[in-house]
Amino acid sequence: MSSSDPVKMVTIREVPGKGKGLVAAQKIPKGTRLLSEEPIIRIPEDAPDNPSLRASIRRQVESLTDEQRRSFLDMHNTYPGSMSTNSPSHYLGIIRTNALPMDDTTECGIFLSACRINHACDNNAQKGWNEAIKRHTIHALRDIDKDEEITISYLGVIKNRKARQEDIQRKFGFTCSCRLCSLPPHLSAESDRRLDEILKLDGLIGKAGVLGTIITAPKRVLRHVDQQIQLYNEQGPSDAGLSRAFFDAAQIAAINGDLARARVFAERAASAWLVAEGADNPIVLKAKAFAQDPSTYDIYGFSTAWKTSVDDIPHDLDATEFEDWLWRREKRHEPGQPVDLRNRATFPSFMELPDENDVDEDFFKSNDGVNYKPRRHWCFLAEIVDYGALLRLQMTIKDVSGETLPLFFHTDGRGGEISPSQTHKGYTVAILYAQQHAFAFSEPGIRHEDPPLIKIFPISLDNLLALSDRVQRFSSTKDQIRTCHGCDKRATCLKNCARCSMFWYCDADCQKVGWLDKGHKADCKLLQDGDLKGLFSLNWDEFQDFIKFPLRP
Numbered sequence: 001m002s003s004s005d006p007v008k009m010v011t012i013r014e015v016p017g018k019g020k021g022l023v024a025a026q027k028i029p030k031g032t033r034l035l036s037e038e039p040i041i042r043i044p045e046d047a048p049d050n051p052s053l054r055a056s057i058r059r060q061v062e063s064l065t066d067e068q069r070r071s072f073l074d075m076h077n078t079y080p081g082s083m084s085t086n087s088p089s090h091y092l093g094i095i096r097t098n099a100l101p102m103d104d105t106t107e108c109g110i111f112l113s114a115c116r117i118n119h120a121c122d123n124n125a126q127k128g129w130n131e132a133i134k135r136h137t138i139h140a141l142r143d144i145d146k147d148e149e150i151t152i153s154y155l156g157v158i159k160n161r162k163a164r165q166e167d168i169q170r171k172f173g174f175t176c177s178c179r180l181c182s183l184p185p186h187l188s189a190e191s192d193r194r195l196d197e198i199l200k201l202d203g204l205i206g207k208a209g210v211l212g213t214i215i216t217a218p219k220r221v222l223r224h225v226d227q228q229i230q231l232y233n234e235q236g237p238s239d240a241g242l243s244r245a246f247f248d249a250a251q252i253a254a255i256n257g258d259l260a261r262a263r264v265f266a267e268r269a270a271s272a273w274l275v276a277e278g279a280d281n282p283i284v285l286k287a288k289a290f291a292q293d294p295s296t297y298d299i300y301g302f303s304t305a306w307k308t309s310v311d312d313i314p315h316d317l318d319a320t321e322f323e324d325w326l327w328r329r330e331k332r333h334e335p336g337q338p339v340d341l342r343n344r345a346t347f348p349s350f351m352e353l354p355d356e357n358d359v360d361e362d363f364f365k366s367n368d369g370v371n372y373k374p375r376r377h378w379c380f381l382a383e384i385v386d387y388g389a390l391l392r393l394q395m396t397i398k399d400v401s402g403e404t405l406p407l408f409f410h411t412d413g414r415g416g417e418i419s420p421s422q423t424h425k426g427y428t429v430a431i432l433y434a435q436q437h438a439f440a441f442s443e444p445g446i447r448h449e450d451p452p453l454i455k456i457f458p459i460s461l462d463n464l465l466a467l468s469d470r471v472q473r474f475s476s477t478k479d480q481i482r483t484c485h486g487c488d489k490r491a492t493c494l495k496n497c498a499r500c501s502m503f504w505y506c507d508a509d510c511q512k513v514g515w516l517d518k519g520h521k522a523d524c525k526l527l528q529d530g531d532l533k534g535l536f537s538l539n540w541d542e543f544q545d546f547i548k549f550p551l552r553p
């Protein structure tokens, strides 16, 4: 990250097809500050052309040294007006062609070397205004070879090829032929798909809002950032959007009280910004301060749903496990192993459900942009808190995150399909493909229309989840080793319960312990229900066609 002599590091040269450009005079490591310049001329951004602007520009040009003036007048002008190189229109044309924004001010400026840098969509350097030193800086985003051209992006957000080409042509009047714009069609299509997806995720993350889904469904927003970062990394690791994305993740964690992850994300944002902006840039200092003590950040702890301390950062995980922890990724479901009913991707809370009025791409996919079908199956679990029937059966239910909501039965039989013996406080409803519905006369809830999509299990939600924990422990196999439900011994040759075929035992004695002392009598009775067993054995991640009750795994 050193800032050595810029004269030696870069040089201005003719670049075929682009006029002049900046070229590396030596090998330059990633993160090196290539330039740090004060403006020689500054004007208000988007200033209208009027006599006072022209007078200000003339004054500034006249006060340049001879060498500065020569360099300024040698700059490219895409606004040919007056033929005279000494006229204010020519000056203004040069400024409009070359000026770089000074982000924290409302001005833009002419910088003798930075304004010589040509554009590439896969730029190897990053431009930025550093308010602390009042200079414009250029940093190497990756290792740059001697004689390689230094490039920056003239565009704010990187879009697909067609949109980029249109923007560049419209705003700057040239056609970009960088490596990214010259990819063969199939690779270009792949890159476009990633960039479109990144942009779409950007929209979803931006829409989330500090008091919106960041609090009510934080895991979903974090998943969007996780996906975005994976796409950035596939696209090319040096995109400037990466630092922003890590900082977004740090904020999502901090807002929800998760200091451990907030620290890790903020550290990653700081390191990415350090490369692109340099150690003295306020944004790097801000990210470092955030990482140092995320609890001092003003958005910390709006919710305590994810409360952790910075000491909770795990140190004994391998790289993949650490990323899974960091991003709160649901454990991938291993085929042949029982499904975990605590997995919120498959068994979401109400706030995590898709909204009926939106196409939530987390849940649905389309091949033609018109017809959508589920990406996977999902099932909403909630406990009956209350119920009644006026015009139709209605329930108040409590979901996995403790939120209560209404469930209205808009079936042909207005809920009459549900037998009274099932309508019981403390029982758990399971609704396949549930979506959020905005009722005109009540708070948001679920409008249930299709009888085969609902099932009521005679068990409380807490007990169902506890049963799922036991199933995870005593019904799964790792390297052909199982755990005896009676004595916890781990072995390969256990016998399974002949009734439910899900729990395993060393022998009849252990089975007796399991049955009488460890609650298997009740569990086994519940597991006689093929639908409950189905919840544990269905392949939820692969959607072929809609499933319904009774489940046929």
Ligand SMILES: C[S@@+](CC[C@H](N)C(=O)[O-])C[C@H]1O[C@@H](n2cnc3c(N)ncnc32)[C@H](O)[C@@H]1O
Pocket: 017, 018, 019, 020, 021, 074, 075, 076, 078, 097, 098, 115, 116, 117, 118, 119, 120, 172, 173, 174, 175, 176, 177, 178
């Ligand atoms: C800020 S100047 C860059 C320096 C300029 N080449 C010069 O000779 O002074 C911007 C202009 O450079 C040219 N330019 C920049 N990037 C280019 C690229 N990738 N391909 C072709 N021309 C480019 C365009 O004419 C553009 O309007």
